[in-house]
Amino acid sequence: MKRIKSVLLVAAISAMFFWQCAEDEVYMSNQHAVQIGIASVYTLADSTVEEFSAFGLNKTDSIYAKAKTKIAFLPLRFDSDTTIFVLQTYLRKDTMAFLHSKEETFVSSDDGFAFNLKLKAIYFTTNFIDSVVITNPSINYNENAQNVKIYLH
Amino acid sequence: MLKMLRYIFISTLLITLLSSSLAQEKKEKTKIRYPKTEGIAIGVDFAPLILQWIDPARTGLNFLVRGNINQKWFGVGEFGYENFNQDNTRYHYQSKGMGLKMGVDYDIFNPSEEGNNDNIFFGARYSFSWQNHGSDYYLIENGYWDDYTGSYENYSFNTHFGELLFGLRTEVFKNLFICVTMRGKALIYNSNPEKLEPSSIPGYGQPTHFNFGFSYSLEYQIPYPKSKRDKPKTNEKLL
Numbered sequence: 001m002k003r004i005k006s007v008l009l010v011a012a013i014s015a016m017f018f019w020q021c022a023e024d025e026v027y028m029s030n031q032h033a034v035q036i037g038i039a040s041v042y043t044l045a046d047s048t049v050e051e052f053s054a055f056g057l058n059k060t061d062s063i064y065a066k067a068k069t070k071i072a073f074l075p076l077r078f079d080s081d082t083t084i085f086v087l088q089t090y091l092r093k094d095t096m097a098f099l100h101s102k103e104e105t106f107v108s109s110d111d112g113f114a115f116n117l118k119l120k121a122i123y124f125t126t127n128f129i130d131s132v133v134i135t136n137p138s139i140n141y142n143e144n145a146q147n148v149k150i151y152l153h
Numbered sequence: 154m155l156k157m158l159r160y161i162f163i164s165t166l167l168i169t170l171l172s173s174s175l176a177q178e179k180k181e182k183t184k185i186r187y188p189k190t191e192g193i194a195i196g197v198d199f200a201p202l203i204l205q206w207i208d209p210a211r212t213g214l215n216f217l218v219r220g221n222i223n224q225k226w227f228g229v230g231e232f233g234y235e236n237f238n239q240d241n242t243r244y245h246y247q248s249k250g251m252g253l254k255m256g257v258d259y260d261i262f263n264p265s266e267e268g269n270n271d272n273i274f275f276g277a278r279y280s281f282s283w284q285n286h287g288s289d290y291y292l293i294e295n296g297y298w299d300d301y302t303g304s305y306e307n308y309s310f311n312t313h314f315g316e317l318l319f320g321l322r323t324e325v326f327k328n329l330f331i332c333v334t335m336r337g338k339a340l341i342y343n344s345n346p347e348k349l350e351p352s353s354i355p356g357y358g359q360p361t362h363f364n365f366g367f368s369y370s371l372e373y374q375i376p377y378p379k380s381k382r383d384k385p386k387t388n389e390k391l392l
Contacts, residue, residue: 032295056297063297078293078301104293104303109352109359112244112291113303 032115033073034098034139034147041130041151046070049089049152057084057095071146076100076117076139089152092128099123105141114141119148128153186263189270191221194330196372201235203369210239211353217370219258221377227258229276235284235355243292247307250284252356258320270324270374276334278316282355285309305349312354313342322372330372338364 040047048070055062063074063085076098077083084097099121107114117139122132130151139147198215205212215233222228231254239246256278262271287307294300320334340362345351351360358364 032293059297061297075295075297077298078295079299083298104348106348106350109239109246109350110241110244112246112288113293113348115293115301 031141032078032117032139033075034119035145036072036074036148036150037135037146038070038072039149039151041153044151047152051088051090053088054085057086074098076102078102078115087129089128094125094127094129096125096129096132097123100139107141116140122148186265187267187269188224189260189264189272190328190374190376191224192328192374192376193221194219194372194374196330196332196370198231198233198368198370200366200368200370201233211235211237213355215252215356215368215370217372219372219374222257225260227260227274227276229256229258229278230254231278231356233356235353237286237351237353239352243294244288245290246286246288246352248284248286248351248353250282250286250355252280252282252354254278254280254316254356256316258318270330272320272322272332274320274322276316276318276320278318278336280314280316280338280356281311282314282357283309283311284351284355286349286351288349305347308347310343310345312340312344312357312360314338314340314354314357316366328374328376330374332368332370332372334368336366336368338366340364 038047038049039045048068050068051066052064052069052072053062053066054064054072054074064072074083074085081101082097082099084095087094087096098119101118101120102115103118104113105116106112119134119137119139122134124132130153132151133149134147135149136145136147138145194217196217196219198217201211201213201215213233213235215231217229217231219227219229232252234249234251236250237246237248256276258272258274258276260272260274262273264271285307288305290302290304292300292302316336316338318334318336320332322330322332324330338357340357340360343354343360354360358366
């Protein structure tokens with residue numbers, strides 16, 4: 001009987017310990033942004049762009065300001081199915097329009113909801129951009145994958 | 154990794170307890186066994202109060218009724234309610250629900266002393282829960298463009314799940330028992346039609362396919378009227 005009482009106590013403490021150690025999911029940033037890889041049209045290899053700036057149409061604050069980068073993350077709008085950005089390197093400017101759809105997804109009881117986005121088409125001007133390829137149209141929450149490749153002159 | 158450690162810990166605990174009790178049974182096989190007092194027990198499960206202390210978002214209470222079918226088998230019914238209210242900057246969630254569990258426990262503990270009514274048992278439950286939940290506000294942050302806010306109106310759905318459990322029950326005072334169970338749970342059916350997932354299912358916990366839980370209850374047993382079978386018997390006759 002004493003043994004059962006001791007085990008009862010241990011079991012209760014163990015159960016509480018397990019409950020307290022429940023894992024929580026972690027909210028990640030950049031979850032609603034197109035991931036863009038930059039490449040040279042001449043070598044077809046990944047390349048670095050310098051003095052790179054990007055901002056949304058009619059927005060005053062920039063996403064990149066004269067940055068040196070190989071990859072760019074451009075967040076898409078939730079209130080529209082089209083998101084337009086102005087991209088610049090040195091004095092050359094191009095405009096890119098992303099057509100996309102969104103689907104709501106439940107993340108966790110801590111973080112609530114997020115969107116999974118899907119690229120449908122991209123339209124762009126060609127001052128320093130040569131061509132654009134959609135490599136993966138799905139921008140899913142909690143996934144880290146390149147969506148678009150931009151080939152520059 | 155943590156889930157695996159839980160499996161290992163619980164498995165080790167169960168195997169140790171089971172093997173030691175079986176070993177003791179083997180040694181005492183020839184001794185005289187005394188029957189336990191049979192009766193109907195009513196109890197309160199304090200596990201929801203312990204969980205509320207750990208996680209203030211949830212409130213609830215469970216009650217149970219346990220009755221001897223014979224010396225080895227118990228019929229058990231459990232019922233309770235659970236409310237869950239959570240507010241953070243990104244997500245508000247509210248749920249009210251109740252649950253019902255029906256099942257049996259099988260006692261493997263043969264006492265070797267008179268008046269020992271303790272139990273070591275395995276059991277199974279079939280469980281049903283109903284809940285009404287919704288989210289009056291949630292926010293999806295963008296970081297550059299406008300954020301998105303939405304809501305889900307309250308609606309109801311139900312969940313069916315099964316449980317396998319291991320329990321220890323000891324009489325601390327005459328007819329008053331403390332009972333601890335550890336439970337493995339499996340989701341069978343959930344009728345939730347929306348993307349809004351419950352933060353907690355009453356009686357089940359987080360809405361994963363498999364889950365663990367525990368109960369810590371205080372039970373008062375009302376003995377059945379005494380019968381001939383209350384007399385001491387040899388172990389062989391009991392088995």
